[in-house]
Amino acid sequence: MNASFRTKMSAILRVSEDALTDEFPLNSDYWDSLGLMGTIAAIDEVYGVIIPTGELEQCSTIADLMDAVHRHSGKR
Amino acid sequence: MATQKAAWLATSYYLPTQKLTNTQLAIEFGDWGAAKILEKTGIAVRSIAHPDECASDLGVAAAEKLFATQVCSPSEIDFLMFCTQTPDFFMPTTACLIQQRLGLRTDCGALDFNLGCSGFVYGLALAKSLIESGTAGKVLLITAETYSKFINPRDRSVRTIFSDAGAATLFDVLDSEDELIGPFVFGTDGSGGQDLIVRAGAFRCPVNSESDVEKMDRSGNWRSDKDLYMNGPEVFNFTLRAVPEALNNLLAKSGKCIADIDYFIFHQANKFMLDGLREKLGIPGDKFCIDLESYGNTVSSTIPIALANARRSEILKTGDLVAILGFGVGYSWAGALIRIT
Numbered sequence: 416m417n418a419s420f421r422t423k424m425s426a427i428l429r430v431s432e433d434a435l436t437d438e439f440p441l442n443s444d445y446w447d448s449l450g451l452m453g454t455i456a457a458i459d460e461v462y463g464v465i466i467p468t469g470e471l472e473q474c475s476t477i478a479d480l481m482d483a484v485h486r487h488s489g490k491r
Numbered sequence: 492m493a494t495q496k497a498a499w500l501a502t503s504y505y506l507p508t509q510k511l512t513n514t515q516l517a518i519e520f521g522d523w524g525a526a527k528i529l530e531k532t533g534i535a536v537r538s539i540a541h542p543d544e545c546a547s548d549l550g551v552a553a554a555e556k557l558f559a560t561q562v563c564s565p566s567e568i569d570f571l572m573f574c575t576q577t578p579d580f581f582m583p584t585t586a587c588l589i590q591q592r593l594g595l596r597t598d599c600g601a602l603d604f605n606l607g608c609s610g611f612v613y614g615l616a617l618a619k620s621l622i623e624s625g626t627a628g629k630v631l632l633i634t635a636e637t638y639s640k641f642i643n644p645r646d647r648s649v650r651t652i653f654s655d656a657g658a659a660t661l662f663d664v665l666d667s668e669d670e671l672i673g674p675f676v677f678g679t680d681g682s683g684g685q686d687l688i689v690r691a692g693a694f695r696c697p698v699n700s701e702s703d704v705e706k707m708d709r710s711g712n713w714r715s716d717k718d719l720y721m722n723g724p725e726v727f728n729f730t731l732r733a734v735p736e737a738l739n740n741l742l743a744k745s746g747k748c749i750a751d752i753d754y755f756i757f758h759q760a761n762k763f764m765l766d767g768l769r770e771k772l773g774i775p776g777d778k779f780c781i782d783l784e785s786y787g788n789t790v791s792s793t794i795p796i797a798l799a800n801a802r803r804s805e806i807l808k809t810g811d812l813v814a815i816l817g818f819g820v821g822y823s824w825a826g827a828l829i830r831i832t
Binding site: 444447448449451452455456459460465466467468469471 | 522531648710722723724725727728731732763764767770771
Protein backbone atom coordinates (compact mmCIF):
# COMPACT_ATOMS: atom_id res chain seq x y z
CA MET A 416 0.00 0.00 0.00
CA ASN A 417 1.26 3.44 -0.94
CA ALA A 418 2.35 5.42 2.17
CA SER A 419 0.11 8.38 1.43
CA PHE A 420 -2.89 6.08 0.92
CA ARG A 421 -2.09 4.36 4.23
CA THR A 422 -2.12 7.75 6.00
CA LYS A 423 -5.46 8.66 4.44
CA MET A 424 -7.05 5.30 5.30
CA SER A 425 -5.84 5.46 8.89
CA ALA A 426 -7.54 8.87 9.21
CA ILE A 427 -10.76 7.59 7.63
CA LEU A 428 -10.92 4.44 9.78
CA ARG A 429 -9.53 6.22 12.89
CA VAL A 430 -6.83 3.61 13.55
CA SER A 431 -3.03 3.78 13.62
CA GLU A 432 -1.22 3.23 10.32
CA ASP A 433 0.47 0.14 11.81
CA ALA A 434 -2.92 -1.44 12.44
CA LEU A 435 -3.76 -1.41 8.72
CA THR A 436 -2.59 -4.91 7.89
CA ASP A 437 -3.99 -6.88 4.94
CA GLU A 438 -6.38 -8.63 7.30
CA PHE A 439 -7.74 -5.42 8.85
CA PRO A 440 -11.55 -5.79 8.72
CA LEU A 441 -13.67 -3.14 7.03
CA ASN A 442 -16.64 -3.35 9.34
CA SER A 443 -16.21 -0.52 11.85
CA ASP A 444 -18.63 2.35 12.42
CA TYR A 445 -16.28 4.52 10.35
CA TRP A 446 -16.79 2.32 7.26
CA ASP A 447 -20.13 4.06 6.66
CA SER A 448 -21.24 6.20 3.72
CA LEU A 449 -18.86 9.01 4.74
CA GLY A 450 -16.05 6.46 5.13
CA LEU A 451 -16.81 5.15 1.64
CA MET A 452 -16.77 8.65 0.19
CA GLY A 453 -13.46 9.39 1.90
CA THR A 454 -12.03 6.15 0.50
CA ILE A 455 -13.31 6.93 -3.01
CA ALA A 456 -11.62 10.34 -2.83
CA ALA A 457 -8.38 8.88 -1.42
CA ILE A 458 -8.16 6.18 -4.11
CA ASP A 459 -8.86 8.74 -6.82
CA GLU A 460 -6.22 11.11 -5.46
CA VAL A 461 -3.48 8.55 -4.86
CA TYR A 462 -4.10 6.00 -7.62
CA GLY A 463 -6.09 8.07 -10.13
CA VAL A 464 -8.94 5.58 -10.44
CA ILE A 465 -12.59 5.79 -9.42
CA ILE A 466 -14.05 2.57 -8.06
CA PRO A 467 -17.82 1.96 -8.13
CA THR A 468 -19.38 2.06 -4.67
CA GLY A 469 -20.84 -1.45 -5.05
CA GLU A 470 -17.33 -2.90 -5.40
CA LEU A 471 -16.09 -1.03 -2.32
CA GLU A 472 -19.04 -2.29 -0.32
CA GLN A 473 -18.05 -5.86 -1.19
CA CYS A 474 -14.59 -5.38 0.36
CA SER A 475 -14.32 -6.94 3.80
CA THR A 476 -10.60 -6.38 4.44
CA ILE A 477 -7.83 -4.00 3.45
CA ALA A 478 -6.49 -6.72 1.14
CA ASP A 479 -9.85 -6.79 -0.71
CA LEU A 480 -9.68 -3.02 -1.02
CA MET A 481 -6.18 -3.12 -2.48
CA ASP A 482 -7.24 -5.87 -4.89
CA ALA A 483 -10.02 -3.61 -6.16
CA VAL A 484 -7.57 -0.73 -6.55
CA HIS A 485 -5.11 -2.88 -8.50
CA ARG A 486 -7.88 -4.32 -10.66
CA HIS A 487 -8.98 -0.85 -11.68
CA SER A 488 -5.45 0.53 -12.01
CA GLY A 489 -4.71 -2.34 -14.41
CA LYS A 490 -7.76 -1.47 -16.52
CA ARG A 491 -6.53 2.01 -17.31
CA MET B 492 -19.16 45.95 -32.71
CA ALA B 493 -21.55 45.94 -29.79
CA THR B 494 -24.52 43.67 -30.23
CA GLN B 495 -27.36 42.71 -27.96
CA LYS B 496 -26.30 40.13 -25.41
CA ALA B 497 -28.14 38.39 -22.61
CA ALA B 498 -26.86 39.37 -19.17
CA TRP B 499 -27.39 38.34 -15.56
CA LEU B 500 -28.84 41.38 -13.78
CA ALA B 501 -29.86 40.38 -10.26
CA THR B 502 -30.93 37.57 -7.97
CA SER B 503 -33.00 37.62 -4.78
CA TYR B 504 -33.81 34.63 -2.63
CA TYR B 505 -36.17 33.56 0.10
CA LEU B 506 -35.63 31.07 2.92
CA PRO B 507 -38.51 29.56 4.92
CA THR B 508 -38.60 30.80 8.52
CA GLN B 509 -38.60 27.33 10.10
CA LYS B 510 -35.01 26.22 10.81
CA LEU B 511 -33.29 22.92 11.52
CA THR B 512 -29.99 23.29 13.40
CA ASN B 513 -27.19 20.81 14.05
CA THR B 514 -28.04 20.89 17.76
CA GLN B 515 -31.55 19.67 16.94
CA LEU B 516 -30.15 16.96 14.64
CA ALA B 517 -27.58 15.89 17.26
CA ILE B 518 -30.38 15.35 19.78
CA GLU B 519 -32.27 13.16 17.30
CA PHE B 520 -29.24 11.25 15.95
CA GLY B 521 -27.37 10.55 19.18
CA ASP B 522 -24.10 9.24 17.74
CA TRP B 523 -23.29 12.40 15.75
CA GLY B 524 -22.58 15.62 17.68
CA ALA B 525 -23.44 19.08 16.30
CA ALA B 526 -19.74 19.81 15.68
CA LYS B 527 -19.29 16.62 13.64
CA ILE B 528 -22.32 17.41 11.48
CA LEU B 529 -20.89 20.88 10.77
CA GLU B 530 -17.44 19.45 10.03
CA LYS B 531 -18.72 16.82 7.61
CA THR B 532 -21.43 18.78 5.80
CA GLY B 533 -20.28 22.39 6.20
CA ILE B 534 -23.90 23.19 7.09
CA ALA B 535 -24.96 24.85 10.36
CA VAL B 536 -28.63 25.49 9.65
CA ARG B 537 -31.26 24.38 7.15
CA SER B 538 -34.52 26.10 6.21
CA ILE B 539 -37.61 23.92 6.22
CA ALA B 540 -40.85 24.83 4.46
CA HIS B 541 -43.96 24.85 6.66
CA PRO B 542 -46.51 22.12 5.91
CA ASP B 543 -48.67 24.54 3.93
CA GLU B 544 -45.72 26.25 2.20
CA CYS B 545 -45.03 25.00 -1.36
CA ALA B 546 -42.31 25.64 -3.92
CA SER B 547 -44.42 28.33 -5.60
CA ASP B 548 -44.69 30.20 -2.28
CA LEU B 549 -40.90 30.24 -1.93
CA GLY B 550 -40.50 31.29 -5.55
CA VAL B 551 -43.10 34.06 -5.32
CA ALA B 552 -41.52 35.38 -2.10
CA ALA B 553 -38.09 35.45 -3.81
CA ALA B 554 -39.51 37.23 -6.87
CA GLU B 555 -41.32 39.79 -4.71
CA LYS B 556 -38.00 40.56 -3.02
CA LEU B 557 -36.41 40.95 -6.46
CA PHE B 558 -39.12 43.37 -7.63
CA ALA B 559 -38.82 45.29 -4.33
CA THR B 560 -35.22 46.17 -5.30
CA GLN B 561 -36.74 48.18 -8.21
CA VAL B 562 -34.56 46.31 -10.72
CA CYS B 563 -37.70 45.95 -12.81
CA SER B 564 -41.45 45.71 -12.39
CA PRO B 565 -43.57 42.55 -12.84
CA SER B 566 -45.20 44.03 -15.95
CA GLU B 567 -41.83 44.15 -17.74
CA ILE B 568 -41.26 40.38 -17.60
CA ASP B 569 -41.64 38.70 -21.01
CA PHE B 570 -40.94 35.14 -20.00
CA LEU B 571 -41.05 33.16 -16.75
CA MET B 572 -39.27 29.85 -16.19
CA PHE B 573 -39.84 27.88 -13.02
CA CYS B 574 -37.42 25.11 -12.13
CA THR B 575 -38.66 22.64 -9.53
CA GLN B 576 -38.99 18.95 -8.73
CA THR B 577 -41.55 19.64 -6.01
CA PRO B 578 -44.40 21.34 -7.89
CA ASP B 579 -47.59 22.46 -6.14
CA PHE B 580 -49.68 20.12 -8.31
CA PHE B 581 -49.15 17.50 -11.04
CA MET B 582 -51.06 20.03 -13.10
CA PRO B 583 -51.51 22.90 -13.83
CA THR B 584 -48.01 24.14 -14.56
CA THR B 585 -46.79 25.93 -11.44
CA ALA B 586 -45.35 28.78 -13.55
CA CYS B 587 -48.90 29.61 -14.69
CA LEU B 588 -50.00 29.99 -11.06
CA ILE B 589 -46.94 32.12 -10.34
CA GLN B 590 -47.72 34.37 -13.35
CA GLN B 591 -51.05 35.23 -11.75
CA ARG B 592 -49.68 35.68 -8.23
CA LEU B 593 -46.84 37.96 -9.34
CA GLY B 594 -49.12 39.98 -11.63
CA LEU B 595 -47.09 39.23 -14.75
CA ARG B 596 -48.70 40.13 -18.09
CA THR B 597 -50.95 37.54 -19.70
CA ASP B 598 -48.85 37.74 -22.87
CA CYS B 599 -45.88 36.56 -20.80
CA GLY B 600 -44.56 33.08 -21.63
CA ALA B 601 -44.38 30.67 -18.69
CA LEU B 602 -43.13 27.14 -18.29
CA ASP B 603 -41.93 24.69 -15.66
CA PHE B 604 -38.91 22.49 -16.06
CA ASN B 605 -37.92 19.57 -13.88
CA LEU B 606 -34.25 19.53 -12.96
CA GLY B 607 -32.43 19.51 -9.65
CA CYS B 608 -28.95 20.76 -8.92
CA SER B 609 -28.12 21.49 -12.58
CA GLY B 610 -31.37 23.44 -13.04
CA PHE B 611 -30.06 26.97 -12.65
CA VAL B 612 -27.42 26.50 -15.35
CA TYR B 613 -29.99 24.98 -17.73
CA GLY B 614 -32.30 27.91 -16.99
CA LEU B 615 -29.45 30.28 -17.74
CA ALA B 616 -28.90 28.61 -21.12
CA LEU B 617 -32.60 28.83 -21.96
CA ALA B 618 -32.76 32.48 -20.86
CA LYS B 619 -29.78 33.38 -23.04
CA SER B 620 -31.35 31.60 -26.02
CA LEU B 621 -34.70 33.33 -25.56
CA ILE B 622 -33.09 36.75 -25.25
CA GLU B 623 -30.46 36.52 -27.98
CA SER B 624 -32.91 35.01 -30.47
CA GLY B 625 -35.12 38.04 -29.92
CA THR B 626 -37.92 35.87 -28.53
CA ALA B 627 -38.03 37.65 -25.17
CA GLY B 628 -36.57 40.72 -23.51
CA LYS B 629 -36.64 40.35 -19.75
CA VAL B 630 -36.61 36.76 -18.52
CA LEU B 631 -37.37 35.74 -14.94
CA LEU B 632 -35.92 32.41 -13.81
CA ILE B 633 -37.24 31.07 -10.52
CA THR B 634 -35.71 28.03 -8.86
CA ALA B 635 -37.49 26.64 -5.80
CA GLU B 636 -37.60 23.35 -3.95
CA THR B 637 -39.22 21.85 -0.88
CA TYR B 638 -37.19 18.61 -0.73
CA SER B 639 -37.84 18.51 3.05
CA LYS B 640 -41.33 17.20 2.24
CA PHE B 641 -39.68 14.12 0.66
CA ILE B 642 -37.30 13.47 3.56
CA ASN B 643 -37.87 10.80 6.17
CA PRO B 644 -37.12 12.30 9.62
CA ARG B 645 -35.04 9.21 10.43
CA ASP B 646 -32.82 9.45 7.33
CA ARG B 647 -29.65 11.24 8.42
CA SER B 648 -28.01 10.87 5.00
CA VAL B 649 -30.32 13.46 3.42
CA ARG B 650 -31.76 15.29 6.43
CA THR B 651 -28.37 16.75 7.38
CA ILE B 652 -27.82 18.14 3.88
CA PHE B 653 -30.96 19.32 2.10
CA SER B 654 -32.73 22.58 2.77
CA ASP B 655 -35.64 24.47 1.21
CA ALA B 656 -35.38 27.80 -0.61
CA GLY B 657 -36.47 29.82 -3.61
CA ALA B 658 -34.38 32.12 -5.80
CA ALA B 659 -35.52 34.58 -8.46
CA THR B 660 -33.07 35.73 -11.12
CA LEU B 661 -33.54 38.41 -13.75
CA PHE B 662 -31.89 38.36 -17.17
CA ASP B 663 -32.06 41.18 -19.68
CA VAL B 664 -30.54 42.46 -22.91
CA LEU B 665 -27.43 44.63 -22.83
CA ASP B 666 -25.29 46.09 -25.62
CA SER B 667 -21.92 44.45 -25.37
CA GLU B 668 -19.00 43.48 -27.59
CA ASP B 669 -18.29 40.40 -25.48
CA GLU B 670 -20.40 37.46 -24.48
CA LEU B 671 -21.84 38.07 -21.01
CA ILE B 672 -23.22 34.55 -20.56
CA GLY B 673 -21.63 31.37 -21.94
CA PRO B 674 -20.22 29.25 -23.34
CA PHE B 675 -21.99 26.25 -21.86
CA VAL B 676 -21.32 22.58 -21.36
CA PHE B 677 -24.03 20.05 -20.60
CA GLY B 678 -24.11 16.46 -19.46
CA THR B 679 -26.67 13.74 -18.90
CA ASP B 680 -26.35 10.15 -17.70
CA GLY B 681 -29.66 8.51 -16.86
CA SER B 682 -27.86 5.37 -15.66
CA GLY B 683 -27.53 7.22 -12.34
CA GLY B 684 -31.26 7.86 -12.08
CA GLN B 685 -31.67 5.28 -9.31
CA ASP B 686 -29.02 6.90 -7.09
CA LEU B 687 -31.06 10.00 -6.23
CA ILE B 688 -34.74 9.28 -6.50
CA VAL B 689 -38.21 9.41 -4.98
CA ARG B 690 -39.55 6.08 -6.22
CA ALA B 691 -43.24 6.21 -5.37
CA GLY B 692 -45.89 8.82 -5.96
CA ALA B 693 -46.04 9.36 -9.70
CA PHE B 694 -47.25 6.90 -12.34
CA ARG B 695 -44.37 4.40 -12.67
CA CYS B 696 -44.90 3.48 -9.04
CA PRO B 697 -48.21 4.88 -7.74
CA VAL B 698 -48.73 5.18 -4.00
CA ASN B 699 -50.10 1.96 -2.51
CA SER B 700 -50.00 0.19 0.85
CA GLU B 701 -46.39 -0.88 0.18
CA SER B 702 -45.05 2.60 -0.46
CA ASP B 703 -45.57 3.69 3.16
CA VAL B 704 -43.52 0.83 4.59
CA GLU B 705 -40.32 2.20 6.13
CA LYS B 706 -37.17 0.09 5.99
CA MET B 707 -33.73 0.57 7.55
CA ASP B 708 -30.62 0.54 5.35
CA ARG B 709 -27.13 -0.71 6.33
CA SER B 710 -26.18 2.73 7.69
CA GLY B 711 -29.19 2.79 10.03
CA ASN B 712 -31.24 5.27 7.99
CA TRP B 713 -34.97 4.72 7.58
CA ARG B 714 -37.09 5.53 4.55
CA SER B 715 -40.09 4.39 2.51
CA ASP B 716 -40.46 4.42 -1.27
CA LYS B 717 -42.29 7.76 -0.93
CA ASP B 718 -39.17 9.30 0.61
CA LEU B 719 -36.05 10.72 -1.01
CA TYR B 720 -33.26 8.17 -1.42
CA MET B 721 -29.67 9.21 -2.07
CA ASN B 722 -26.78 6.82 -2.63
CA GLY B 723 -24.25 9.36 -1.33
CA PRO B 724 -21.04 7.49 -2.19
CA GLU B 725 -22.21 6.72 -5.73
CA VAL B 726 -23.31 10.33 -6.29
CA PHE B 727 -19.90 11.41 -5.02
CA ASN B 728 -18.30 8.96 -7.44
CA PHE B 729 -20.29 10.50 -10.28
CA THR B 730 -19.24 14.05 -9.36
CA LEU B 731 -15.56 13.06 -9.23
CA ARG B 732 -15.90 11.67 -12.75
CA ALA B 733 -18.19 14.24 -14.35
CA VAL B 734 -17.42 17.60 -12.78
CA PRO B 735 -13.66 17.88 -13.50
CA GLU B 736 -14.26 16.78 -17.09
CA ALA B 737 -17.10 19.28 -17.48
CA LEU B 738 -15.01 22.14 -16.10
CA ASN B 739 -12.07 21.24 -18.31
CA ASN B 740 -14.38 21.13 -21.34
CA LEU B 741 -15.86 24.50 -20.38
CA LEU B 742 -12.40 26.03 -20.06
CA ALA B 743 -11.29 24.53 -23.38
CA LYS B 744 -14.45 25.74 -25.11
CA SER B 745 -13.90 29.28 -23.83
CA GLY B 746 -10.12 29.28 -24.42
CA LYS B 747 -9.54 30.01 -20.73
CA CYS B 748 -7.57 28.40 -17.95
CA ILE B 749 -8.27 28.28 -14.22
CA ALA B 750 -6.15 31.41 -13.66
CA ASP B 751 -8.40 33.39 -16.07
CA ILE B 752 -11.50 32.73 -13.97
CA ASP B 753 -12.09 35.16 -11.11
CA TYR B 754 -14.44 32.96 -9.11
CA PHE B 755 -15.85 29.44 -9.18
CA ILE B 756 -19.37 28.77 -7.93
CA PHE B 757 -20.21 25.07 -7.98
CA HIS B 758 -23.49 23.61 -6.79
CA GLN B 759 -23.21 23.76 -2.98
CA ALA B 760 -23.85 20.06 -2.40
CA ASN B 761 -21.94 19.67 0.85
CA LYS B 762 -18.52 20.74 2.07
CA PHE B 763 -16.98 17.28 1.82
CA MET B 764 -17.82 17.04 -1.87
CA LEU B 765 -16.78 20.62 -2.63
CA ASP B 766 -13.42 20.18 -0.87
CA GLY B 767 -12.81 16.97 -2.85
CA LEU B 768 -13.61 18.66 -6.16
CA ARG B 769 -11.56 21.77 -5.40
CA GLU B 770 -8.52 19.68 -4.51
CA LYS B 771 -8.86 17.51 -7.58
CA LEU B 772 -9.15 20.52 -9.86
CA GLY B 773 -6.41 22.54 -8.16
CA ILE B 774 -8.58 25.64 -7.74
CA PRO B 775 -7.18 28.14 -5.19
CA GLY B 776 -9.30 28.33 -2.03
CA ASP B 777 -9.86 32.10 -2.30
CA LYS B 778 -11.43 31.67 -5.75
CA PHE B 779 -13.70 28.80 -4.77
CA CYS B 780 -17.09 29.50 -3.28
CA ILE B 781 -18.17 27.63 -0.16
CA ASP B 782 -21.41 29.27 0.92
CA LEU B 783 -23.70 26.71 2.44
CA GLU B 784 -23.23 27.05 6.20
CA SER B 785 -26.35 29.20 6.62
CA TYR B 786 -28.37 27.74 3.75
CA GLY B 787 -27.70 24.02 3.30
CA ASN B 788 -28.06 22.26 -0.03
CA THR B 789 -31.01 24.08 -1.59
CA VAL B 790 -30.75 22.04 -4.83
CA SER B 791 -31.29 24.35 -7.86
CA SER B 792 -31.04 27.48 -5.71
CA THR B 793 -27.51 26.99 -4.33
CA ILE B 794 -25.80 28.66 -7.29
CA PRO B 795 -28.09 31.73 -7.53
CA ILE B 796 -27.96 32.19 -3.74
CA ALA B 797 -24.15 32.05 -3.78
CA LEU B 798 -24.04 34.34 -6.83
CA ALA B 799 -26.27 36.90 -5.11
CA ASN B 800 -24.26 36.76 -1.88
CA ALA B 801 -20.92 37.06 -3.67
CA ARG B 802 -22.17 40.07 -5.66
CA ARG B 803 -23.64 41.78 -2.59
CA SER B 804 -20.49 41.26 -0.51
CA GLU B 805 -18.38 42.51 -3.43
CA ILE B 806 -16.43 39.29 -3.75
CA LEU B 807 -17.68 39.66 -7.32
CA LYS B 808 -17.05 42.98 -9.04
CA THR B 809 -18.15 44.37 -12.38
CA GLY B 810 -16.18 42.68 -15.15
CA ASP B 811 -15.38 39.54 -13.17
CA LEU B 812 -15.65 36.21 -14.93
CA VAL B 813 -17.42 33.48 -12.94
CA ALA B 814 -17.54 29.77 -13.72
CA ILE B 815 -20.70 28.07 -12.47
CA LEU B 816 -21.32 24.33 -12.47
CA GLY B 817 -24.39 22.42 -11.34
CA PHE B 818 -24.53 18.64 -10.97
CA GLY B 819 -26.75 16.03 -9.39
CA VAL B 820 -30.06 14.20 -9.72
CA GLY B 821 -30.57 12.62 -13.13
CA TYR B 822 -27.63 12.43 -13.40
CA SER B 823 -27.61 15.86 -14.96
CA TRP B 824 -24.89 18.47 -15.03
CA ALA B 825 -24.11 21.77 -16.74
CA GLY B 826 -21.54 24.51 -16.57
CA ALA B 827 -21.25 28.07 -17.90
CA LEU B 828 -19.31 31.29 -17.64
CA ILE B 829 -20.98 34.52 -16.52
CA ARG B 830 -19.46 37.98 -16.91
CA ILE B 831 -20.56 40.24 -14.04
CA THR B 832 -22.14 43.44 -15.36
